[in-house]
Amino acid sequence: MRIASFRHDGRVRAGVVEGGEVFGFPGDLDVRTIIEQGTDVGQLRRAPGVPLKDVQLLAPLQPASLRDFVAFEEHVEGVRRSIDGTGGVPDAWFDAPTFYFTNPHRIYGPDDSVPFPAHSVNRDFELEVAAIAGPAGTIFGYTILNDWSARDLQKREMQVSLGPAKGKDFANTLGPWIVTADELEPFKDGDGFLDLWCSASVNGVEIGRDLLSNMGWTFETMIMYAARDSRVVPGDVLGSGTVGNGGCLAELWGRNGRQEPPPLRDGDVVTLTVEGIGSLTNRVTSGPATDDIPRVRRRDPAAARAERH
Incomplete structure (x- = not known):
């Protein structure tokens, strides 16, 4: 349904x-x-x-919260090479399905224009599938998630070792609808992974294609982990993380050693398609220009200690 x-x-x-x-x-x-x-x-x-x-x-719903996982090893390797030049997959990735919380208040829907920060030039999409939590840790259904990314802002923020902020929280797209979990049950393999083809195109040209079953963990495991020592409530959205093999431009930049295909520009049309769910299309635009923030106040630590005594 x-x-x-x-x-x-x-x-x-x-x-x-x-x-x-x-x-x-x-x-x-x-x-x-x-x-x-x-x-x-x-x-x-x-x-x-x-x-x-x-x-x-x-957008099929305005979620209570939005957790985004990073469940595809190939994506981790490619994006790390693109953003910080290291490549490889950190040992900690294999320990548990890592996620971060992103903004549930900037959710766009099918055919919406998506405004990037005006001063961002390294603009990217991310092809994901999201599970919608139901009661008592169940999965109500699935939808497509585009986790839009301003890579130039993200690259600077990641140097602080806290995670992405303004490089991510300006927009996410969900849609075109939620397919209830029972309808996708026949696509599950013997280990519980959804064997669905996922593809992404820009201006009608396919950029990447991968199987959702290449995830490192099932959605059920990710919900269980998210709820550990915490709480997942019905209506929470949990993203799979970006699929591999061109699920975003940054992965290909890391693989190619150059920005090819080029970053998204105003007017570009991105379409994400997932077998059994449908297609989600959006047009890239720029948000309004913003003022510079005040420069950080820097103080001499010795002088600060002297003032406290």
């Missing part, structure tokens, strides 16, 4: 997509509430169908 958020006749609704139409759920029921309440969507009353071409699909 495909669960979508959409705008029609000036109203935002949730519904199920079937056969080229979307059938709205009653009232103002939204996707996140459906997930949080453990609603059986198959039992919900549906409004008459509306052709998909007559509605605007939105």
